[in-house]
Amino acid sequence: KFSDHEERLSGSDREEDEDDVEAALKKEVGQIRASTEQKLRRFQSVESGANNVVFIRTQGIEPENLVHHILKDMHTTKKKKTRVILRMLPISGTCKAFMEDMKKYTETFFEPWFKAPNKGTFQIVYKARNNSHMSREEVIKELAGIVGSLNPENKVDLNNPQYTVVVEIIKTVCCLSVVRDYVLFRKYNLQEVVKSSKEDAQQNPSSLTEQQNSEVVKAETEEEEKSSKEVKEENK
Numbered sequence: 001k002f003s004d005h006e007e008r009l010s011g012s013d014r015e016e017d018e019d020d021v022e023a024a025l026k027k028e029v030g031q032i033r034a035s036t037e038q039k040l041r042r043f044q045s046v047e048s049g050a051n052n053v054v055f056i057r058t059q060g061i062e063p064e065n066l067v068h069h070i071l072k073d074m075h076t077t078k079k080k081k082t083r084v085i086l087r088m089l090p091i092s093g094t095c096k097a098f099m100e101d102m103k104k105y106t107e108t109f110f111e112p113w114f115k116a117p118n119k120g121t122f123q124i125v126y127k128a129r130n131n132s133h134m135s136r137e138e139v140i141k142e143l144a145g146i147v148g149s150l151n152p153e154n155k156v157d158l159n160n161p162q163y164t165v166v167v168e169i170i171k172t173v174c175c176l177s178v179v180r181d182y183v184l185f186r187k188y189n190l191q192e193v194v195k196s197s198k199e200d201a202q203q204n205p206s207s208l209t210e211q212q213n214s215e216v217v218k219a220e221t222e223e224e225e226k227s228s229k230e231v232k233e234e235n236k
Contacts, residue, residue: 040059041059042058042059042060042061043056043057043058043059044056044057044058044059045057048170049130049170049171049173050129050130050170050171053129053170055091063090063091063092063177064090064092064177064178064179064180066090067088067089067090067179067188068090068179068180068181070088070190071088071181071185071188071190071193072181072185074190074193074194075184075185075193075194078194079194080190080191080194081190082190085190086189086190086191087187087188087189087190088188088190089166089168089177089179089188090177090179091168091175091176091177092109092176092177092178093105093109093175093176093177094173094174094175094176095173095174095176096172096173096174097131097134097169097170097171097172097173097174098172099134099138099139099142101174102139102142102143102174103142103143103146105174105176106143106146106176107146109176110146110147110150110165110178111150112178113163113178114147114150114151114154114163115150115151116150116151116153117151118151119151119153119154120154120161120162120163121154121155121156121157121160121161121162121163122147122154122155122156122157122161122162122163122164122165123156123157123158123161123163123164123165123182124139124140124143124144124164124165124167125164125165125166125167125182125187126139126140126167126169127167127168127169128168128169128170129168129169129170129171130170130171131169131170131171131172134169139167140167143165143167144156147165159183160183161182161183162180163178163179163180164178164179164180164182164183165177165178166178166179166182
């Protein structure tokens, strides 16, 4: 039933009132949507639970492509664009840091890269923070077995793999990603990638690792000679 006021309104007046109500509803919906979008920002800091580790959640962005683009730019330009960030790793998926949960999750997670007909050479890198119940050897063995079961043509290559499976465990959370050019971009180290030789890296990415290893061996040899000399002087 209409009120006396509504009964006195002409048809056009009623339509104007309805238009006003519709406009008000649209305005309210727009405000709610804007508020929601502000909460879901493109980049949102999330507490990681580990010292010196910053976790940034992205919205509508592929983390692998973003980080690869940043590293490729730094590798090409040789410009150091950060003083405090050591490494930048994309995280494409997360699950509970327990072996059964990781096995179940990665059976599906690895499919875009390793399930037949897709294939490639790979390595697995593992790091754990604030976690002592996981075994590095067990994790690498189980995940490598899953990659192999998706396509027997997937082969391990520790020198210059097409893909690197990054396993980062923080407390009870397992963070996973599959990245490219891990050796070329110095293990995704932003401080080191600007120092590498561009031409050598493009021709033979594995030479970076070989050269780096030889420098380490040389340094260790010098330390041993120095220690030996000190011991001899003390004996005299």
